Amino acid sequence: MENNSEVSLEMLKQKLLTMASHAETAVNEALQALQTRDTDLALRVKEKDRVIDYLEVEIDDLVIQLLTRAPLASNLRLVTIAMKISQDLERIGDEATKIAKRARDLAEEPPVKIVLDLPRMARLALDMLKDALDAFVNRDSAAARAVIPRDKEVDALNKHIHNLLAQHMVEHTDTIARCLHLMVVSKSLERIADHATNVAEDVVYLCEAQDIRHTGMKSQPVLA
Amino acid sequence: MTSATINYETMEQKPITTALAVRNLSVFFGTNQVLKSVSLDIAPRAVTAIIGPSGCGKSTFLRALNRMHELNPDARMTGEIQLFGDDIYARTVEPVVVRRRVGMVFQKSNPFPTMTISENVTVGLRLNGVRDKKLLAERTEQSLRMAALWDEVKDRLNTAAISLSGGQQQRLCIARALAVQPEVLLMDEPASALDPLATSKIEDLILDLKKSYTIVIVTHNMQQAARASDFTAFFYLGELVEFGTTTKIFTSPSQKRTEDYVTGRFG
Amino acid sequence: MIAANHKARQIKDVLMQVGACVCAILVVAPLVLIFYHLIKLGFSSINWEFFTQLPKAVGETGGGMGNAIVGTFILLGQAAIIGVPVGVLGGVFLSEYGTPKFNWWLRFAADILNGVPSIVWGLVVYGLVVIPMHGFSALAGGIVLGLMMIPLVMRTTEEVLHLVPAGYREAALALGVSKWKTVLQIVVRTALKGIVTGVLLAIARVSGETAPLLFTALGNNTWAQNLKQPIAALPLQIFNYAMSPYDDWHRQAWAAALVLLLLVLFINIGVRFLTRDRWKSKV
Numbered sequence: 001m002e003n004n005s006e007v008s009l010e011m012l013k014q015k016l017l018t019m020a021s022h023a024e025t026a027v028n029e030a031l032q033a034l035q036t037r038d039t040d041l042a043l044r045v046k047e048k049d050r051v052i053d054y055l056e057v058e059i060d061d062l063v064i065q066l067l068t069r070a071p072l073a074s075n076l077r078l079v080t081i082a083m084k085i086s087q088d089l090e091r092i093g094d095e096a097t098k099i100a101k102r103a104r105d106l107a108e109e110p111p112v113k114i115v116l117d118l119p120r121m122a123r124l125a126l127d128m129l130k131d132a133l134d135a136f137v138n139r140d141s142a143a144a145r146a147v148i149p150r151d152k153e154v155d156a157l158n159k160h161i162h163n164l165l166a167q168h169m170v171e172h173t174d175t176i177a178r179c180l181h182l183m184v185v186s187k188s189l190e191r192i193a194d195h196a197t198n199v200a201e202d203v204v205y206l207c208e209a210q211d212i213r214h215t216g217m218k219s220q221p222v223l224a
Numbered sequence: 225m226t227s228a229t230i231n232y233e234t235m236e237q238k239p240i241t242t243a244l245a246v247r248n249l250s251v252f253f254g255t256n257q258v259l260k261s262v263s264l265d266i267a268p269r270a271v272t273a274i275i276g277p278s279g280c281g282k283s284t285f286l287r288a289l290n291r292m293h294e295l296n297p298d299a300r301m302t303g304e305i306q307l308f309g310d311d312i313y314a315r316t317v318e319p320v321v322v323r324r325r326v327g328m329v330f331q332k333s334n335p336f337p338t339m340t341i342s343e344n345v346t347v348g349l350r351l352n353g354v355r356d357k358k359l360l361a362e363r364t365e366q367s368l369r370m371a372a373l374w375d376e377v378k379d380r381l382n383t384a385a386i387s388l389s390g391g392q393q394q395r396l397c398i399a400r401a402l403a404v405q406p407e408v409l410l411m412d413e414p415a416s417a418l419d420p421l422a423t424s425k426i427e428d429l430i431l432d433l434k435k436s437y438t439i440v441i442v443t444h445n446m447q448q449a450a451r452a453s454d455f456t457a458f459f460y461l462g463e464l465v466e467f468g469t470t471t472k473i474f475t476s477p478s479q480k481r482t483e484d485y486v487t488g489r490f491g
Numbered sequence: 492m493i494a495a496n497h498k499a500r501q502i503k504d505v506l507m508q509v510g511a512c513v514c515a516i517l518v519v520a521p522l523v524l525i526f527y528h529l530i531k532l533g534f535s536s537i538n539w540e541f542f543t544q545l546p547k548a549v550g551e552t553g554g555g556m557g558n559a560i561v562g563t564f565i566l567l568g569q570a571a572i573i574g575v576p577v578g579v580l581g582g583v584f585l586s587e588y589g590t591p592k593f594n595w596w597l598r599f600a601a602d603i604l605n606g607v608p609s610i611v612w613g614l615v616v617y618g619l620v621v622i623p624m625h626g627f628s629a630l631a632g633g634i635v636l637g638l639m640m641i642p643l644v645m646r647t648t649e650e651v652l653h654l655v656p657a658g659y660r661e662a663a664l665a666l667g668v669s670k671w672k673t674v675l676q677i678v679v680r681t682a683l684k685g686i687v688t689g690v691l692l693a694i695a696r697v698s699g700e701t702a703p704l705l706f707t708a709l710g711n712n713t714w715a716q717n718l719k720q721p722i723a724a725l726p727l728q729i730f731n732y733a734m735s736p737y738d739d740w741h742r743q744a745w746a747a748a749l750v751l752l753l754l755v756l757f758i759n760i761g762v763r764f765l766t767r768d769r770w771k772s773k774v
Contacts, residue, residue, distance in 0.1 A: 074483060327665060347668075
């Protein structure tokens with residue numbers, strides 16, 4: 001039978017997942033607005049960011065409430081990473097808003113004639129986030145650890161796109177403004193992948209009580 | 225099994241001797257086995273907390289450390305306990321001697337009602353033959369200071385001990401136990417009958433006392449164990465389930481039973 | 492509906508109160524009647540002569556019960572010397588030592604002894620002491636009263652010691668104090684008031700015993716010279732004087748009864764005084 005504290009912890013998890021789903025949608029819609037040059041959609045993404053911000057505040061409040069009950073062990077770890085994950089999700093929402101803003105700016109001008117694999121980058125970043133959150137729900141430490149190295153690919157892709165755009169800007173100086181917008185979009189996607197990596201690290205801490213940030217031990221699980 | 229301290233600057237580990245080495249301790253009351261082959265090392269000058277649900281044997285374990293469980297005529301034990309290397313259950317050792325080295329404070333404070341405050345503090349010394357008035361007076365002040373009670377009672381040492389408040393009475397009992405200068409101090413839920421302010425005074429006191437004494441405290445309040453102890457042992461149904469640093473037990477225990485108890489899923 | 496029940500309950504309430512009052516009066520009434528009678532009939536005969544003079548010869552008026560009063564105290568003193576140490580130590584044993592089984596039998600024996608009729612006690616001591624000594628004596632009187640006190644004091648001591656919380660024993664033992672010192676210096680000391688109460692009440696009990704004294708102390712018309720001689724006691728004098736045909740002796744018997752009752756009263760007052768709450772403890 002669930003007791004009151006378990007109900008609150010369940011509520012916390014649900015709120016996080018709700019927030020994550022909003023963040024995912026925001027990124028998807030922002031990318032879509034960019035590709036389809038849909039300024040209305042871009043505007044809606046910006047407005048819906050308020051919901052994500054509101055959820056962050058709600059989650060932090062819930063965390064403070066739960067802390068007054070002095071949770072211990074896995075509950076303590078859950079509550080502390082909940083705060084961190086909500087922060088990462090909020091930042092993802094902000095990045096999506098940035099992408100949406102650039103999409104509006106780009107839609108006001110003719111499109112740049114360059115092929116960039118931004119959709120793929122977005123797909124990679126969003127998959128990382130999804131897998132990290134699945135690992136959170138399933139308390140699967142190995143799955144979380146598997147997310148982390150994928151950040152390299154996104155970084156590489158960002159660099160590649162950056163170079164392509166830089167090249168294009170040199171050759172076609174009239175596209176500089178628009179290329180810069182696209183660079184920002186690429187950078188935002190790279191940051192989204194970073195935030196997804198943070199979430200994965202937090203999930204590893206939750207499952208294993210191991211703090212694997214900044215240690216370079218990211219590929220070997222250490223038995224508790 | 226030795227424990228070690230780690231100096232985080234130099235990353236060197238120093239092994240420390242054990243205050244109480246418990247090996248395969250089993251305690252029976254008649255045919256009922258209350259403790260099942262418990263082995264544990266109590267570290268000196270540190271606080272070890274014993275936690276577990278009701279009936280898990282933690283009070284019996286505590287009492288076995290100063291042979292107080294023998295007050296029950298049906299009690300029987302097997303195994304070994306060494307106090308700084310001395311076997312306290314050896315045939316030649318009298319329980320009385322063990323109890324002078326290992327003192328105890330109880331859940332309900334019990335200052336002797338027919339005695340004044342200072343008489344209570346020195347009762348352990350006087351009943352063991354100490355007559356020197358100067359020594360008794362010195363020891364009274366020393367013990368009351370260590371129990372953080374001196375300032376509150378120094379002007380009324382000759383008034384009745386039972387005129388003190390609950391929290392003060394408990395600190396008086398601590399002073400009484402300290403006056404015989406034990407090496408180890410056992411505390412059986414010392415703050416469970418006190419209000420939060422008195423409780424936090426006792427916890428502060430424990431953190432002070434551990435500089436000079438080895439302390440073992442039984443508590444059913446996990447937050448108290450988390451606040452006041454260095455090491456924690458989790459008992460369940462007479463077995464020692466897990467023993468480790470307090471931080472580890474309360475942030476990431478290894479055993480599922482410990483995890484379940486600590487997160488409140490049972491007990 | 493509820494109103495009707497309410498009325499019924501009120502009536503029951505009042506009936507209970509009245510009933511309780513009546514019972515209380517019935518309990519206190521005999522005491523009041525006894526005192527009233529004794530004071531009315533005996534007070535006039537209480538004077539200095541009564542406390543200091545010896546009884547006069549048969550037929551003569553006057554005289555007193557000095558020897559009986561002193562005799563009562565001598566007998567009670569002996570009884571205390573015998574009854575208190577044995578009784579208290581026995582109570583200590585029952586409470587702190589022994590095994591459950593043995594103690595059960597011991598308690599059973601004590602309870603039986605408490606129920607033995609006092610005249611039987613008299614006869615037993617007659618056989619054990621008076622016959623070997625070839626005569627009645629104050630010593631025999633003291634012995635019988637002392638023997639009667641033992642089981643009484645033993646049980647009250649045990650009850651009082653049981654009331655001492657186990658926490659005090661544990662605290663003392665945990666300090667490394669040996670068991671006998673714990674029992675004596677902590678447990679008995681804590682229960683001391685209660686033990687003294689029990690002793691005083693036992694003394695009050697045996698002070699009025701007459702039947703055993705008939706077979707042991709016998710009575711005496713003069714001051715007792717030593718313990719080997721028979722001795723006077725208030726209950727004996729009351730018995731003798733009340734059965735006599737002389738009015739003067741009847742009056743003196745009433746006075747003696749009043750004195751005896753006052754003795755019991757003062758012992759009880761003393762007990763109340765001793766057990767008063769001197770220290771107020773903050774719980």
